[in-house]
Amino acid sequence: MEITRRDILSVGGKLLMIASVGATFEQITGAKPPPDSYRMASHWWGMIIDIDKCIGCGNCVHACSNENQVPKDYFRTWVERYEVPEGYVNPRVSSPQGAIDGFPPSKQTSLKSFFVPKLCNQCADSPCVQVCPVGATFVSPDGVVLVDQDYCLGCRYCVQACPYGCRYLHPETETVDKCTLCYHRITQGLTTACCENCPTGARQLVDFKNPNDPVHEFLRNNKVAVLKPNMATGAKVYYKNLDGSVR
Amino acid sequence: MQKFIRDSGHLIRPAIVLLAGLGLFMVIRAAVVPKGFGQYGHYRPGALAAIRQHPVAYAGQGACVLCHDEEGKVRASGKHAHVACETCHGPLAKHADDPGANIPKLPTVATLCVRCHEKDTAKPKTFPQVVSTEHSGGMACNQCHKPHNPQL
Numbered sequence: 001m002e003i004t005r006r007d008i009l010s011v012g013g014k015l016l017m018i019a020s021v022g023a024t025f026e027q028i029t030g031a032k033p034p035p036d037s038y039r040m041a042s043h044w045w046g047m048i049i050d051i052d053k054c055i056g057c058g059n060c061v062h063a064c065s066n067e068n069q070v071p072k073d074y075f076r077t078w079v080e081r082y083e084v085p086e087g088y089v090n091p092r093v094s095s096p097q098g099a100i101d102g103f104p105p106s107k108q109t110s111l112k113s114f115f116v117p118k119l120c121n122q123c124a125d126s127p128c129v130q131v132c133p134v135g136a137t138f139v140s141p142d143g144v145v146l147v148d149q150d151y152c153l154g155c156r157y158c159v160q161a162c163p164y165g166c167r168y169l170h171p172e173t174e175t176v177d178k179c180t181l182c183y184h185r186i187t188q189g190l191t192t193a194c195c196e197n198c199p200t201g202a203r204q205l206v207d208f209k210n211p212n213d214p215v216h217e218f219l220r221n222n223k224v225a226v227l228k229p230n231m232a233t234g235a236k237v238y239y240k241n242l243d244g245s246v247r
Numbered sequence: 248m249q250k251f252i253r254d255s256g257h258l259i260r261p262a263i264v265l266l267a268g269l270g271l272f273m274v275i276r277a278a279v280v281p282k283g284f285g286q287y288g289h290y291r292p293g294a295l296a297a298i299r300q301h302p303v304a305y306a307g308q309g310a311c312v313l314c315h316d317e318e319g320k321v322r323a324s325g326k327h328a329h330v331a332c333e334t335c336h337g338p339l340a341k342h343a344d345d346p347g348a349n350i351p352k353l354p355t356v357a358t359l360c361v362r363c364h365e366k367d368t369a370k371p372k373t374f375p376q377v378v379s380t381e382h383s384g385g386m387a388c389n390q391c392h393k394p395h396n397p398q399l
Contacts, residue, residue, distance in 0.1 A: 016270030138290035148294035
């Protein structure tokens with residue numbers, strides 16, 4: 001029997017079609033992840049920060065760095081000291097080494113001054129997630145913005161897109177790194193390293209889906225604000241008594 | 248019938264090529280797109296599990312007081328009740344897992360207390376602050392205050 005080009009094409013085509021049906025079927029059914037007591041659907045994480053309680057000791061920065069092996073001179077959370085002259089002209093902002101060792105005492109006595117701890121705002125409509133070309137950064141089902149270290153190309157679009165400056169390129173892995181809200185801790189019932197080590201309770205991890213969480217009372221009873229609300233990022237880090245000069 | 252097939256050959260042949268190409272695309276796609284991609288959104292769900300693998304460094308004060316209930320009680324009765332053990336003692340999850348093998352060093356009091364208590368105008372007015380050089384007269388803070396309950 002003579003084998004024609006047509007025979008090869010038609011038989012080959014059929015085989016390919018069968019293979020692809022099989023492959024997509026496998027993809028659709030996909031192996032289920034193992035069962036787990038932590039249910040992502042019943043959490044929606046965020047943080048509340050009370051400016052009036054922050055003493056600028058920098059223990060949160062220090063703890064974050066220890067917990068997550070943040071490279072030196074890079075920060076997932078940091079504390080800023082604002083010194084604001086009357087009328088908000090050029091607030092002076094300082095954050096020596098992200099305040100990892102606290103602040104040298106201020107010599108200013110005549111300026112309004114206070115501390116502002118900062119971290120990833122875990123935005124629900126995050127610009128950083130929108131610009132990722134490969135799906136390496138995402139909002140998890142429980143509301144935490146995370147980076148897939150195995151999938152990140154290191155293109156830095158997200159670093160530029162973040163309006164809060166919360167992302168950096170890890171100097172060793174050359175992938176983007178950021179606050180994970182201590183995802184490895186909160187999914188096993190611990191609080192974040194920064195909240196664990198805040199001596200005054202100025203920062204607290206909250207779960208918006210938990211009806212008994214203090215966040216509901218906090219939001220009802222206080223004057224709160226998020227950073228850069230006009231950017232409509234859906235930030236989930238709420239500040240109590242935030243001054244208008246804070247950027 | 249025979250004539251029909253022969254005449255429509257110029258339609259069927261490209262159709263087969265098209266289908267073969269499509270099939271090839273599906274096979275390659277199935278091979279390169281990671282398992283479960285898109286299950287929760289436009290990302291790899293395996294990343295969630297990978298991030299959760301990260302080891303914990305701070306055991307949390309709930310763990311410390313299980314064994315050190317003495318210190319726990321002393322601290323709970325004083326003004327440092329809400330200051331976590333590991334804020335002063337450093338990350339000690341390894342010690343909490345295996346206390347014998349990982350005995351912690353005690354904190355350096357000279358730098359420990361002033362980090363929180365040194366006077367700074369930016370600190371909330373209600374927080375107890377001292378100018379350390381005037382206040383202690385060069386003595387170590389724990390010669391007068393007990394770290395776990397700082398009342399004299």
